[in-house]
Amino acid sequence: MSVERYNPREMEPKWQQVWDDARSFVASNDDKREKYYVLEMFPYPSGRIHMGHVRNYAMGDVVARYHRARGKNVLHPMGWDAFGLPAENAAIERKTHPGTWTRANIAAMRTQLKSMGLSLDWSREIATCEPEYYQHQQAMFIDMMAAGLVTRKQSKVNWDPVDMTVLANEQVIDGKGWRSGAPVEQRELTQWFFKISDYAEDLLSALDGLTDWPEKVRTMQRNWIGKSEGLRLQFELVASDATAVQSLEVFTTRPDTIFGASFLALSADHPLTTELAKTNAVLSEFVAECHRQGTATEALEKAEKKGVFTGLYVKHPVLEGQTLPVYVANFVLMDYGTGAIFGCPAHDQRDLDFARKYDLPVIPVVLPNGADAASFVIGDEANVDAGHIYNSGFLDGLTVDEAKKAVAEHFAGRTVDGKPQGKVEVNYRLRDWGVSRQRYWGCPIPVIHCEVCGTLPVPKKDLPVVLPEDVSFDKPGNALDHHPTWKHVNCPQCGGAARRETDTMDTFVDSSWYFARFTAPQAETPTIPAVADHWLPVDQYIGGVEHAILHLLYSRYFTRAMKATGHVGLDEPFKGLFTQGMVTHETYKSETGEWVNPTEVLFDTNGEQRTGRHIDSGAPITIGSVEKMSKSKKNVVDPDEIVATYGADTARWFMLSDSPPERDFQWTEAGVEGASRFQQRVWRLVGETISLIKQSSDIVRTADDEEGKTLRKIAHRAVHSVADDIEGLRFNRAVAQIYELTNALVRSAGIASAAPASRLDALADGVERLIQLLAPMMPHLAETCWAELGKAGLVADAPWPEVDPALLVDDSVTMPIQINGKRRGEVVVAKGTAAADVEKLVLSMDEIVRILDGKAPKKIVIVPDRIVNVVI
RNA sequence: GCGGGCGUGGUGAAAUGGUAGACACAAGGGACUUAAAAUCCCUCGGCGAUAGCCGUGCGGGUUCGAGCCCCGCCGCCCGCACCA
Numbered sequence: 001m002s003v004e005r006y007n008p009r010e011m012e013p014k015w016q017q018v019w020d021d022a023r024s025f026v027a028s029n030d031d032k033r034e035k036y037y038v039l040e041m042f043p044y045p046s047g048r049i050h051m052g053h054v055r056n057y058a059m060g061d062v063v064a065r066y067h068r069a070r071g072k073n074v075l076h077p078m079g080w081d082a083f084g085l086p087a088e089n090a091a092i093e094r095k096t097h098p099g100t101w102t103r104a105n106i107a108a109m110r111t112q113l114k115s116m117g118l119s120l121d122w123s124r125e126i127a128t129c130e131p132e133y134y135q136h137q138q139a140m141f142i143d144m145m146a147a148g149l150v151t152r153k154q155s156k157v158n159w160d161p162v163d164m165t166v167l168a169n170e171q172v173i174d175g176k177g178w179r180s181g182a183p184v185e186q187r188e189l190t191q192w193f194f195k196i197s198d199y200a201e202d203l204l205s206a207l208d209g210l211t212d213w214p215e216k217v218r219t220m221q222r223n224w225i226g227k228s229e230g231l232r233l234q235f236e237l238v239a240s241d242a243t244a245v246q247s248l249e250v251f252t253t254r255p256d257t258i259f260g261a262s263f264l265a266l267s268a269d270h271p272l273t274t275e276l277a278k279t280n281a282v283l284s285e286f287v288a289e290c291h292r293q294g295t296a297t298e299a300l301e302k303a304e305k306k307g308v309f310t311g312l313y314v315k316h317p318v319l320e321g322q323t324l325p326v327y328v329a330n331f332v333l334m335d336y337g338t339g340a341i342f343g344c345p346a347h348d349q350r351d352l353d354f355a356r357k358y359d360l361p362v363i364p365v366v367l368p369n370g371a372d373a374a375s376f377v378i379g380d381e382a383n384v385d386a387g388h389i390y391n392s393g394f395l396d397g398l399t400v401d402e403a404k405k406a407v408a409e410h411f412a413g414r415t416v417d418g419k420p421q422g423k424v425e426v427n428y429r430l431r432d433w434g435v436s437r438q439r440y441w442g443c444p445i446p447v448i449h450c451e452v453c454g455t456l457p458v459p460k461k462d463l464p465v466v467l468p469e470d471v472s473f474d475k476p477g478n479a480l481d482h483h484p485t486w487k488h489v490n491c492p493q494c495g496g497a498a499r500r501e502t503d504t505m506d507t508f509v510d511s512s513w514y515f516a517r518f519t520a521p522q523a524e525t526p527t528i529p530a531v532a533d534h535w536l537p538v539d540q541y542i543g544g545v546e547h548a549i550l551h552l553l554y555s556r557y558f559t560r561a562m563k564a565t566g567h568v569g570l571d572e573p574f575k576g577l578f579t580q581g582m583v584t585h586e587t588y589k590s591e592t593g594e595w596v597n598p599t600e601v602l603f604d605t606n607g608e609q610r611t612g613r614h615i616d617s618g619a620p621i622t623i624g625s626v627e628k629m630s631k632s633k634k635n636v637v638d639p640d641e642i643v644a645t646y647g648a649d650t651a652r653w654f655m656l657s658d659s660p661p662e663r664d665f666q667w668t669e670a671g672v673e674g675a676s677r678f679q680q681r682v683w684r685l686v687g688e689t690i691s692l693i694k695q696s697s698d699i700v701r702t703a704d705d706e707e708g709k710t711l712r713k714i715a716h717r718a719v720h721s722v723a724d725d726i727e728g729l730r731f732n733r734a735v736a737q738i739y740e741l742t743n744a745l746v747r748s749a750g751i752a753s754a755a756p757a758s759r760l761d762a763l764a765d766g767v768e769r770l771i772q773l774l775a776p777m778m779p780h781l782a783e784t785c786w787a788e789l790g791k792a793g794l795v796a797d798a799p800w801p802e803v804d805p806a807l808l809v810d811d812s813v814t815m816p817i818q819i820n821g822k823r824r825g826e827v828v829v830a831k832g833t834a835a836a837d838v839e840k841l842v843l844s845m846d847e848i849v850r851i852l853d854g855k856a857p858k859k860i861v862i863v864p865d866r867i868v869n870v871v872i
Numbered sequence: 873g874c875g876g877g878c879g880u881g882g883u884g885a886a887a888u889g890g891u892a893g894a895c896a897c898a899a900g901g902g903a904c905u906u907a908a909a910a911u912c913c914c915u916c917g918g919c920g921a922u923a924g925c926c927g928u929g930c931g932g933g934u935u936c937g938a939g940c941c942c943c944g945c946c947g948c949c950c951g952c953a954c955c956a
Contacts, residue, residue, distance in 0.1 A: 005910090216951080219876060223952055230956080252956060265956095305954080331954045341956045349873080350954055429955055548951080605899085658884045658896065666884065670897055677910090678896090684911090736886075736895035743895090750912085816891040821937045823891050850923080861936045867890045869936050 006683035008647025012780045016117055024796050025064075025119040029520070029531050031073035037535050038064045039515055041543030041551070042079045045105035045127075046086065049112045051583040051629055051655075051667060052544070054639050058652040058777075059580060059661055059731060060542050061118045065776035066726045068119065069800040075535055077518040078113065078120045080106050082129035083442045083507045085163055085179060091441075092473045098441040099469070102129055112640060116648045117779050119796070124521045128510035129441070133517065135464030136526035137509060138446040142457040143565035144194070145447075151193045152455065156335075157434060159187040164477050165437050166191060168506065171550065186291075192445055192503060193432040196557045200225050200428040202571075203556055212576035214662070217548045224549050226429025231255040231408055232338065234416035235264060235314035238323055242279070245272055247417035248314060248326070251337030251427060256403030257344040258318055259392035260365035262355060264326045264342050265307060269334035276310055276328075283308050283328060290330050305354040306330045317411070317421065318393065329354060337427055345382065352382040365392045366400060433554065435506040440471055440479035442504030450491035450498040459492050465500070478502055511551055512558035515541075515573055525567075532568045537575040540729075545579035552577070578729055581664040583655075585635040587624035588612060595634040596621055598669070599641075626666055637667055649778035650676045656731040656777055679781055682742060682774065686785045688749045689767045693760060707748060708762035714744045715766040716807040722773045723800065731777075738773050745770060769801050817842055818869040819851055827868070835862040842868050 019025065040060040043053055064076040080102075087098035094101065106127060113120070126133050144150045158167040160177035166189060171178040196203075204225045207218045230253035237246055248264060266273050268290035277284035286308045307329035316322040324342070331350050332341055345355035346364040355362055362378050368387040389395045394410070395403045411422025436445070444465040446458040458465055468486045471479045480486065481502040491498035513526070519535040520528040543551075552574070559573040588596040601612045601621050612621035629636045642651045654675035659665045704712065718741040725734035745766050748759065768789060775782035775795045786795035810831060815838065817825045825847045829838055839860055842848055852872060861869040 216876060220951060223875070226952095226955060228955070250956080254956075329954095331956090333955065336955045343956085348956070350956080427955080545950085610898090660885080663878095663884095668884090668897075671884080674897060680910090732885075733895085739895050814891085818890080818937070821890095821935095826891070847923085859936060861890095863890065867937080869890080871936050 006680055006781065006784070008649060008679070008780065009644070011784045012115070012117060012643075012647055012649070015780045015783045016114060018783070018794070019117075019119070019796060022794065023123075024794065025068075025074075025076065025121050026123050027073060027075045027077075027121050029534070033071060033073040035075065035535055036064075036067040036072040036540075037075045037538045038067065038540045039077070039518070039538045039542070041541070041547065042081050042511070042514060043109065044081045044084060044086075045102055045109055047105040047108060049109055049639050051637055051639060053113075054116065054642075054651055055583055055655045055661075055665060056542060056544070056580055057113065057116060057118055058655045059578075059729070060540075061116075061652070061779075062656065062726060062731060062776040063540050063542075063729070064119050065779065065796065066723070066800070068796070069772070069775070069798065071799060074119075075124075075518070076118075076120055077124040077126075077521075078118075078122065079124075079126040079514055079518065080109075080128065081507065081511050081514075082106065082127040083134075083504075083510055085165075085439060085441065087129075087441045088439065088473060088479070097469065097471075099129065099467075102127075102441075115640075115643050116652070119779070124518050126514060126517055126521050128443075128507070128514065131464045131466050133514075134443040134510070136517070137443050137505070137513070138458070138463050138465060139460055140513070140526050140562065140565060140567060141446055141505070142460060142463075143567075144561055145457050147561075147565050149195055149198075149561050149564065151195055151432070152190060153193060154188060154190045155193075155434070156186050157189050157191055158184045159189075161185055165439055166434060168434050168508075189436075191434045191436040192447075192501075192505075193434050194557065194561065196433040196554075197428060197430050199557055199560055200227070200430045201426075202560065203430075203553065204428075206556075206572060210572065210574075210577070213574075214545075214577065214579055217545070217552065217577060217579060220548045221553055224430065224553065228253050228427050228429075230425060230427065231404075231411070232420075232423045232425040233258075233317065233342070233411070234419050234421045235317060235324075235342070236416045237326075238313040238315060240312055242311060243272065243275055245275070247419065248272070248340055249338040249419075250340045250342050251425065252342060254344065254347065254404075255407040255422070256389060256395065256398075256400050257347050257365050258342070258407055259389075259395065260344040260346050260363045261316070261324055261342045262345055262361040262363065263324055263351075263358075264314055264340060265329035265332050265354070266310070266326065267332040267334040267339040268328055268330065270328070270332075270339045273310075273328050276312075280310075283310065286328060286330075305350055305357060307354060307358065309358075325360075327354075327358070335431070336429065346378045347382055347384055349382045349384075352378065352380075356380075363391060365389055365395075433506075433557070435509055436503040437506055438478040438481070438502075439504050440467065440473075442507060443510060444480070445501045445503050445505055447501040448489055448492060448498050449501065450494060450496065452496055453491055453493040453498075456491070456493055462492070480504065508550060508554050509558070512554045513562060515555070516559070516562065516568055527562070527567045529566065529568060533570065536568060536570055537573055540576040540578065541574040542578045542580060544582075548579065578661070580661050581659070582628045583667055584626045584664050585629050585637060585667045586626050587633050587635045589622045589624055590614065591619055591622075595632070597634045598637060628664075629667070642672065646672055646676045647679070647780070649781045650679055653678065653735070653778050657735040658732055660732055661729055678739070678742070679778065681746065682770070682778075682781060682785065685742065685746050685749060686767060686771070686788055689745075689763055690788065692749065693764055703758065704762050705758035708759040711744060711748050711759070711762040711766050712804075713807050713810075714741055715762075715769045716803050718773060719769055719801050720803045720808060726776065734773075735777070738770065738777075741766065741770055741773070771795060772798060772801050813865045815866065815868055817845075817848065818867065819848075820871060821869060824848070824851055831865055833864065835864055838862050838864070838868060842870070 038060055040056045064074050068074045082102050087102045090101045091098045158172045160167050160180050160182055162180035162182035163177060167177055172184050176183055204227055207221055230251055233250050235248045268287045277287050307327040310326045310328060312326040313323040314326060316324055343351035345352040345362040347366055364378050366387045367373055367376055367390045368383060368385050373390055386400055389398045389403045395406055398406060408422060408424050414421040446465045448456050448458055468483055471483055473479050475482055487500040487502050489498055489500050515538055516527050516532050519532045555573050560571050562568045588601050590596050600615050602615050604611050612623050614621055627633060654672045718737050722734045722737050748763055771782050771785045782795045812828055813831050814826050814828050816823050817827060827842060839862060855872050857870045857872050859871040
């Protein structure tokens with residue numbers, strides 16, 4: 001019988017409408033069933049979705065639909081990370097308001113997302129640029145101010161000269177702005193900060209509990225927080241005319257090497273350096289040089305260790321009567337530790353390089369295990385390995401760890417210049433999170449500056465502080481600050497003239513709590529704590545690994561801040577995290593070296609050879625390497641075009657197949673064609689199965705024949721292992737399982753026309769199960785087939801099929817037979833056959849007798865139901 | 873430099889220490905067709921063409937048995953990077 005081709009263009013919008021009308025994916029906060037919260041990182045509304053989004057949302061949707069079928073109350077919302085600089089750039093380029101541009105983009109992308117058939121609860125949609133959202137962020141900012149979580153301080157900031165704004169440390173990549181790519185400059189500004197460093201220890205130690213996160217991400221966060229334990233040491237300065245300062249503080253993680261110290265070094269930005277530079281021309285020139293170098297981080301990598309002697313000396317803290325020279329060195333950072341170090345050249349590579357250059361002593365004090373004290377010397381490489389301390393007075397013979405403790409104890413209780421001489425201290429690399437941005441298109445910081453009363457939060461009754469609509473972007477910089485009237489207000493305390501804060505918040509603040517807002521998106525408070533605590537944490541969060549530090553660390557912090565201010569009752573927002581790989585595609589170049597879009601290339605295949613030519617001109621095209629899809633390389637595929645050509649199901653299915661989700665996925669035309677063929681194949685299988693059933697409706701069905709029994713086993717096993725694979729997010733394996741089931745069913749449906757009765761029930765049951773396994777991945781096709789099979793209701797509402805455990809086990813097993821570890825044959829035995837019986841059987845087999853050739857086996861290893869290994 | 877990950881057919885990839893290459897793509901052959909598309913069937917790691925040998929980046933080791941565990945190399949990718 002001929003079956004009409006499945007037409008996704010017709011069926012997909014139809015089912016989307018049906019789900020919409022039935023409110024199938026709207027989650028209730030009052031549902032008593034077990035909850036499951038699945039979330040994909042919400043998109044920035046750039047105007048179009050790209051294939052990376054498709055992959056991300058396809059994965060999340062499989063998880064969401066699967067757990068729905070498992071009877072859980074699933075929350076699967078979507079929103080928009082809608083503040084940010086591109087809207088301002090668009091405003092300048094197109095003379096539109098950032099809000100107009102953003103909202104139009106949201107509308108366009110919402111339509112695109114809806115065409116994918118995702119099981120999203122659109123009733124909870126939020127956009128961070130709307131006052132309905134950001135007013136709550138302002139309220140929380142005020143709460144956080146009251147709770148002491150916010151601070152305002154003058155600090156050296158990373159200034160992006162292109163975007164004309166400040167960047168957080170995390171947003172500077174290789175010395176360049178994360179968005180603009182421009183070299184970042186250092187400026188002194190007064191900024192608002194979230195005191196994330198207060199939570200450094202908690203954010204670090206809680207990583208151990210995030211067992212459903214990729215180890216890679218946890219490691220990256222650990223490194224970013226950068227905990228180090230050491231000693232804060234005071235050195236007494238030898239009195240000098242150059243300064244009144246009497247002591248210097250250094251931080252070290254290697255106090256055990258104190259006897260190997262040969263100099264002290266200050267950062268170019270150290271207060272004492274600044275003081276000395278005023279009267280020391282050589283020094284001030286060196287400081288200036290360091291600052292010039294400071295902006296070009298690339299060069300820092302290989303930069304020579306350089307320094308200038310200050311003329312000052314400190315007293316050696318453990319060697320009576322000895323002194324150490326004080327240098328200013330280019331490799332000492334001001335914003336780590338105390339901005340000063342003691343150099344122990346023998347056991348630190350940087351210190352060694354420096355010492356060699358300036359001819360300072362190199363005194364080894366840690367003898368590597370197995371080395372000889374008399375002959376051990378330091379060459380060009382510092383020794384940082386473990387060993388025992390020597391050349392070190394009272395520390396001699398101790399291990400490195402013992403010596404660290406001993407030094408700490410030695411200095412405990414002593415003071416220098418009125419300060420403890422040695423204090424055990426923990427240092428973190430993590431800095432406070434600077435959230436001030438000198439931009440218009442962001443959440444206004446709800447603060448008023450009054451000359452009389454100081455800096456005050458806006459009273460909550462006056463929230464939201466709404467962005468003015470009438471702004472112009474003629475001048476570079478902050479349009480909010482340029483607005484003629486907006487910032488002029490009366491002080492909420494004294495009523496006098498005052499000024500609004502014109503900084504807006506870093507957009508990473510917006511995305512640090514949206515997952516909580518989704519739990520009660522229309523609430524008049526930021527959250528309804530009981531509701532938030534019901535849904536949170538997010539059970540499965542899915543997104544790109546590029547957010548491993550910024551977004552995920554900020555969200556972890558912000559959740560703690562929300563807990564401290566009573567908005568939620570938990571610390572960790574994301575129980576399970578999954579980071580998907582990128583979507584890649586071949587690249588193409590024309591003869592003139594210009595990138596060419598895949599849609600403009602025609603391919604000729606000659607055996608294994610593949611060549612390309614231009615679709616219009618016929619000019620040869622060079623097929624290049626496979627790279628991340630990017631506009632600049634033009635190797636992008638437009639989701640709209642794919643959906644229009646093949647349908648959303650095909651795109652989703654292809655994206656889930658082939659590659660493990662954490663790895664990069666290569667989009668190919670051939671691959672999507674294959675996925676499309678599979679879609680038609682399933683449709684034909686359903687059609688043929690239905691026609692077989694109709695033909696044989698008058699035949700009494702008998703018990704399963706052998707084929708039928710096998711088919712049932714395959715189907716039940718597929719249900720079992722697909723469930724397992726989806727739960728483990730191994731979508732590519734789930735897809736392979738479904739292919740296998742489909743192949744078995746198609747084969748069987750073809751044969752069945754001859755002798756159907758004893759097999760039809762198993763076939764029909766298998767097809768029904770197949771459709772249910774497909775439902776999370778190709779939901780539209782599944783609904784169509786479900787209806788075609790005459791099943792009541794929607795497959796989207798159908799429970800996950802039951803598995804008969806008896807069908808998962810075989811009553812016989814095939815055991816491979818190895819001779820000396822190499823496979824030489826196999827034997828089929830009843831499951832659970834005793835080793836002795838297997839041995840008897842194997843040794844009587846002709847094949848084995850032949851190979852043994854009369855020799856007696858030395859040993860026979862038999863793992864019941866698994867394998868036989870005969871050693872000769 | 874430090875930390876992490878990965879090296880398996882022409883390609884994407886499977887494989888609780890137990891039959892390496894499931895599943896898919898590409899390729900080749902055939903059937904159907906006036907023809908094409910679609911569909912279906914067969915072949916598909918290499919060398920032999922017989923019941924054989926070799927094969928998971930390279931070299932060792934542990935084990936009855938190693939793609940998987942251990943040691944040492946080589947290569948690629950990612951993150952951090954003068955953090956004292």
